[in-house]
Amino acid sequence: MTKKTRLSLQTDAKNATITPMSTLSSQAYKGTRDYYPADKRVQNYIFDVWRRVVMRYGYEEIGAPMLEPLEVYTAKSGQELAHEQTYTFTDRGDRSVAIRPEMTPSVSRMIAARRQELPYPARWFSIANFMRYERPQRGREREFWQLNADIFGAEGALAEAEIITLGAEILKEFGAKDDMYVIKVNNRKLINFMMAQYLGLDAVQAQLMIRLFDRKDKISNEDFRDQAIDIFGDQAAPSGLAKISALLSAKSMGELPAEIRESGAVKEVQELFTLLERAGIKNAIFDITLMRGFDYYTGTVFEFFDMHPENKRALYGGGRYDGLVGLFGAEPISAVGFAPGYTMTELFLEAHDLMPKLSSTTEVYVVVLGEALKGAMEFAGKLREEGVNVELDITGRKLDKQLKTAIKKEVPFMVFVGEEELKTEVYPFKDTASSEEQKLSFERIVTSVKDRRRGRKDELDDFFE
Amino acid sequence: MTKKTRLSLQTDAKNATITPMSTLSSQAYKGTRDYYPADKRVQNYIFDVWRRVVMRYGYEEIGAPMLEPLEVYTAKSGQELAHEQTYTFTDRGDRSVAIRPEMTPSVSRMIAARRQELPYPARWFSIANFMRYERPQRGREREFWQLNADIFGAEGALAEAEIITLGAEILKEFGAKDDMYVIKVNNRKLINFMMAQYLGLDAVQAQLMIRLFDRKDKISNEDFRDQAIDIFGDQAAPSGLAKISALLSAKSMGELPAEIRESGAVKEVQELFTLLERAGIKNAIFDITLMRGFDYYTGTVFEFFDMHPENKRALYGGGRYDGLVGLFGAEPISAVGFAPGYTMTELFLEAHDLMPKLSSTTEVYVVVLGEALKGAMEFAGKLREEGVNVELDITGRKLDKQLKTAIKKEVPFMVFVGEEELKTEVYPFKDTASSEEQKLSFERIVTSVKDRRRGRKDELDDFFE
Numbered sequence: 032m033t034k035k036t037r038l039s040l041q042t043d044a045k046n047a048t049i050t051p052m053s054t055l056s057s058q059a060y061k062g063t064r065d066y067y068p069a070d071k072r073v074q075n076y077i078f079d080v081w082r083r084v085v086m087r088y089g090y091e092e093i094g095a096p097m098l099e100p101l102e103v104y105t106a107k108s109g110q111e112l113a114h115e116q117t118y119t120f121t122d123r124g125d126r127s128v129a130i131r132p133e134m135t136p137s138v139s140r141m142i143a144a145r146r147q148e149l150p151y152p153a154r155w156f157s158i159a160n161f162m163r164y165e166r167p168q169r170g171r172e173r174e175f176w177q178l179n180a181d182i183f184g185a186e187g188a189l190a191e192a193e194i195i196t197l198g199a200e201i202l203k204e205f206g207a208k209d210d211m212y213v214i215k216v217n218n219r220k221l222i223n224f225m226m227a228q229y230l231g232l233d234a235v236q237a238q239l240m241i242r243l244f245d246r247k248d249k250i251s252n253e254d255f256r257d258q259a260i261d262i263f264g265d266q267a268a269p270s271g272l273a274k275i276s277a278l279l280s281a282k283s284m285g286e287l288p289a290e291i292r293e294s295g296a297v298k299e300v301q302e303l304f305t306l307l308e309r310a311g312i313k314n315a316i317f318d319i320t321l322m323r324g325f326d327y328y329t330g331t332v333f334e335f336f337d338m339h340p341e342n343k344r345a346l347y348g349g350g351r352y353d354g355l356v357g358l359f360g361a362e363p364i365s366a367v368g369f370a371p372g373y374t375m376t377e378l379f380l381e382a383h384d385l386m387p388k389l390s391s392t393t394e395v396y397v398v399v400l401g402e403a404l405k406g407a408m409e410f411a412g413k414l415r416e417e418g419v420n421v422e423l424d425i426t427g428r429k430l431d432k433q434l435k436t437a438i439k440k441e442v443p444f445m446v447f448v449g450e451e452e453l454k455t456e457v458y459p460f461k462d463t464a465s466s467e468e469q470k471l472s473f474e475r476i477v478t479s480v481k482d483r484r485r486g487r488k489d490e491l492d493d494f495f496e
Numbered sequence: 497m498t499k500k501t502r503l504s505l506q507t508d509a510k511n512a513t514i515t516p517m518s519t520l521s522s523q524a525y526k527g528t529r530d531y532y533p534a535d536k537r538v539q540n541y542i543f544d545v546w547r548r549v550v551m552r553y554g555y556e557e558i559g560a561p562m563l564e565p566l567e568v569y570t571a572k573s574g575q576e577l578a579h580e581q582t583y584t585f586t587d588r589g590d591r592s593v594a595i596r597p598e599m600t601p602s603v604s605r606m607i608a609a610r611r612q613e614l615p616y617p618a619r620w621f622s623i624a625n626f627m628r629y630e631r632p633q634r635g636r637e638r639e640f641w642q643l644n645a646d647i648f649g650a651e652g653a654l655a656e657a658e659i660i661t662l663g664a665e666i667l668k669e670f671g672a673k674d675d676m677y678v679i680k681v682n683n684r685k686l687i688n689f690m691m692a693q694y695l696g697l698d699a700v701q702a703q704l705m706i707r708l709f710d711r712k713d714k715i716s717n718e719d720f721r722d723q724a725i726d727i728f729g730d731q732a733a734p735s736g737l738a739k740i741s742a743l744l745s746a747k748s749m750g751e752l753p754a755e756i757r758e759s760g761a762v763k764e765v766q767e768l769f770t771l772l773e774r775a776g777i778k779n780a781i782f783d784i785t786l787m788r789g790f791d792y793y794t795g796t797v798f799e800f801f802d803m804h805p806e807n808k809r810a811l812y813g814g815g816r817y818d819g820l821v822g823l824f825g826a827e828p829i830s831a832v833g834f835a836p837g838y839t840m841t842e843l844f845l846e847a848h849d850l851m852p853k854l855s856s857t858t859e860v861y862v863v864v865l866g867e868a869l870k871g872a873m874e875f876a877g878k879l880r881e882e883g884v885n886v887e888l889d890i891t892g893r894k895l896d897k898q899l900k901t902a903i904k905k906e907v908p909f910m911v912f913v914g915e916e917e918l919k920t921e922v923y924p925f926k927d928t929a930s931s932e933e934q935k936l937s938f939e940r941i942v943t944s945v946k947d948r949r950r951g952r953k954d955e956l957d958d959f960f961e
C-alpha cells in the first residue's frame with residue numbers, strides 16, 4: 032500500500048480524470064447484509080429488548096472503535112479467531128490493524144486505560160457490529176451484531192450468577208419459556224485440572240484438547256476419537272481415551288471421576304448453582320464438555336443452548352476472564368461477561384414463533400386530495416407538533432397510488448386531506464390493516480394514534496408478565 | 497496476505513504456541529475514540545434527538561454493511577475521498593474493499609437492488625459509523641458517526657425543502673435559535689453553467705475549480721488567486737479572475753452577472769427559497785461559492801453553518817444526487833439527502849451551551865447494609881419488575897465505599913437496604929444530587945422514580961416548546 036497522506040491540489044490534478052460510467056453490482060459485500068426498513072424494525076426490536084433488560088440491572092452503555100491494533104487479539108482471543116478469522120490489514124501509517132471480531136478485548140482495554148478512576152463494580156454494555164471471515168451459512172455472517180454485557184471488579188460467583196440471570200431475563204423478555212433452552216455451565220479451572228492432572232496433558236496438548244472438545248458436537252465420534260489419539264500420542268492414547276470416556280458418561284457433578292470431584296474448582300461450580308437456584312433459574316445444567324473457544328477465560332464458562340428440535344445450537348455464551356485487563360499494563364481486575372448475537376436471537380425467536388408483528392415507526396400517512404398540498408403540509412406539521420410520526424405524500428399522484436404506498440410501507444393509519452376536509456375540519460381516518468374508516472376531528476386523530484401507541488405498550492407488558 | 501480459509505486441527509497445531517505476556521497499549525487506535533458511560537450518554541442524547549425528529553417526518557431506519565467493494569466509492573464520491581481518505585484493503589478472496597467513508601453510495605446501492613419492489617417516495621435514515629484517513633484535529637476524527645436521511649423518488653424542490661427543513665428541525669429540537677446558524681444554498685446546475693459557460697472551463701478544469709472553491713475559506717486569498725491562475729492557464733487567467741471577482745461580490749441572486757441570472761438553474765433555486773420561506777425557515781441564504789465536495793451531486797446543494805464566533809464552521813450538508821442509483825445497474829431515480837455528523841453537533845451544542853446535564857440511565861443504586869444481601873437482592877428484583885433500572889451493590893463493602901460508587905456513577909437515587917429496613921418495610925431513599933433523604937415504602941419509591949422520569953420528559957418538552 033502506498034502512502035498518500037499529504038493532500039494537495041497537485042495530487043488532485045493528476046488524478047482528476049472522469050471515471051467511466053460502468054455498472055456496479057448492487058449486491059452487498061459477501062457475508063454481509065443490508066437491513067431494509069422491515070429488517071431493521073426486527074433488529075431494533077431485538078436491540079430494544081436487550082437494552083431494556085441490561086439497563087434494568089444497572090448496566091451502562093459504552094462504545095469502542097471498530098478498529099483495534101491486531102495484537103489486541105493475537106494476545107488472548109484464541110489462535111483461530113486472531114489468525115484465520117480476523118479482517119486484518121496494514122494502515123497508511125504501517126500499523127497492523129484489525130476490524131474488531133469481538134468486543135471483550137476492547138472493553139478490557141478501556142477498563143485498563145482508566146483503571147484507577149473508574150467506579151467499581153463497573154457494569155457496562157454495548158451493542159455493536161463485528162467482522163469475521165466465516166464460510167457464510169445459516170446463522171453465520173461475516174458482519175454480525177452482538178450485545179456485550181460485562182461486570183468488572185466483582186469477584187466470586189455472585190457476579191457470574193448475575194450475568195447468567197441477565198441472559199435468562201433477556202430470553203424471558205422475548206417471551207421464551209424455560210423449556211425452550213438450557214444453560215450449560217462449566218469452569219476453566221476444572222477444565223485445566225482435568226487436562227493437566229487427570230488426563231496428564233502438557234500446555235500445548237491441553238490447548239488442542241480444549242479445541243477438540245469445543246468441536247465435539249460438530250464432528251463424528253470417529254473423528255473425535257482419531258483426533259484425540261493424535262493429541263495423546265500412541266502410547267498414552269489407550270488410558271487417555273478411557274479417562275475421557277469416564278468423563279463423558281458422567282451426567283452430573285456427582286458422577287465425575289473422584290479425583291476431579293475432589294478438586295477445589297468443583298466448589299466454585301457448586302456455589303454458582305446454589306445462587307442460580309436462588310435466582311429462580313431452573314434450566315442450568317453442568318456440562319463437563321463445554322469449553323468456549325476464547326483463550327482468555329479463567330473460571331466459569333456458560334452457554335445458552337436452543338432446545339428447539341430444528342434449531343439445536345448454541346445461542347450465546349460467556350464467562351469469567353480475570354486476566355485480560357492486566358494485559359494492557361494495568362493491575363489485573365476480575366471480569367465476567369457474555370455476548371448474545373443478533374442472528375442467533377433472530378433464529379431462536381423465529382423457531383419458537385416468538386417474533387411479534389412489527390409495523391412501520393411512521394404512524395400516519397397523509398394522503399393528499401386534489402390541490403390541497405399546501406393545507407395538507409400544515410396539517411401534517413400540526414400532527415408532528417403533537418409528537419405523531421407523519422409521512423406526507425408530496426408527489427401529487429392519484430389517490431390509489433398514494434394508498435398503495437401507505438399499505439406497502441405498513442403505516443398503521445391513513446388520513447385523507449383535501450380542500451373540503453380542511454374546510455369542515457373532519458378527516459377520513461383509515462386503519463390500514465382492517466380498512467375500517469372513520470371521520471375524525473384533528474384532536475380525535477391525535478387521541479386515536481396515541482391510544483394505539485399506549486395499547487401496544489400495554490399489550491407488550493401483559494404479554495411478558 | 498496469505499490465504500488461510502481451510503480450518504483444521506493440523507493448522508491449529510502449528511500455531512498453538514503460547515503468546516508471551518507482553519504489555520499492550522491501552523490507547524484507542526489513532527483518530528478513534530472510546531465512549532465511556534458519560535460520553536455514551538451524550539452520544540445517545542444526540543442520536544435520540546436525530547431519530548425522534550426524522551421519525552416524526554416518516555423516515556424509516558435502515559442499515560448497511562461497514563464494508564463495501566472499493567469501486568462503490570471510486571465511481572462517484574470524489575477523488576480525494578475515494579483514493580486518499582478511504583481505509584482500503586484486499587480481502588482473503590482478493591476483493592478490493594473499503595470501510596465505508598460515507599453512507600450515500602450504500603443506500604443508493606440498496607435502492608438499486610430493490611428498485612422495482614420498493615414503495616416511493618422512500619424516506620430512509622440511518623445512524624452509523626464511518627472511517628476516513630484524516631489528520632486528527634478538533635472536529636475531525638478518523639472514525640466518526642453520522643445521521644443520514646434521504647428521500648428517493650421525489651423530484652423537484654419540495655423534497656429538497658423537506659430535507660432542509662429536517663435539518664432545521666433537528667437543531668430546533670436541540671434548543672438552537674435561528675440566529676445560531678445559517679443555511680447556505682447553491683445548485684450544481686448553476687455551478688456547472690458557471691464553470692462551463694460563464695468561466696469557459698473544460699471538464700477537468702471545472703472539477704479543479706470546484707475543489708478550489710470548496711477550500712476557499714481554508715486558504716488565503718493569495719493562494720486562492722494563485723491556484724485559480726494555475727487552473728485557467730496564463731492566457732485565460734486575467735479575464736477569468738475578473739469574472740470570479742464579479743461572482744464573489746454578488747451578495748444575492750439579484751446581483752449575479754446577468755448571463756448567470758438568466759440561466760434556467762436560477763429558477764430552481766428561487767423555487768426552493770419560496771418553499772423554505774413557506775416552511776418558516778428564515779435563515780437560508782444563497783451562496784454562489786458553496787460547492788460541497790462529492791462528485792455525485794446534480795442539483796441543489798446546501799450546508800448548515802455554525803455562526804458562533806468561536807466555532808465558525810460547516811455543521812453538515814447535503815443535496816440532490818439523481819445519478820447515483822443508476823450507477824448500480826438500475827433505472828436512475830431522484831434522490832436528496834443530508835448527513836449531520838456527531839462530532840460537529842457535539843461542538844455546536846457545547847459552543848452554544850445547549851448540552852443538557854445527563855445522569856446515568858440507572859435510576860436506583862441499592863446500598864446493602866450488613867448481611868442483608870439476600871433480602872436486598874429480592875428487593876432489587878421487585879423494583880425491576882416495576883420497570884425501574886436498579887443497580888445492586890454485591891460487593892459486601894463498607895457503606896461509604898458503596899455510597900462513593902453510586903455518586904461517581906451519577907445514579908440519581910440510592911436506597912439503603914438492611915435487615916431492619918426489610919422488617920419495617922420502610923427504606924432510607926436518598927437523592928444523590930441534593931443529598932436529601934426520606935424514609936419511604938416500596939410503593940413510594942417506585943412513584944418517586946417514575947415521577948422523576950416523567951418530570952424529565954416534561955422538562956424536555958417544555959424546554960423545546
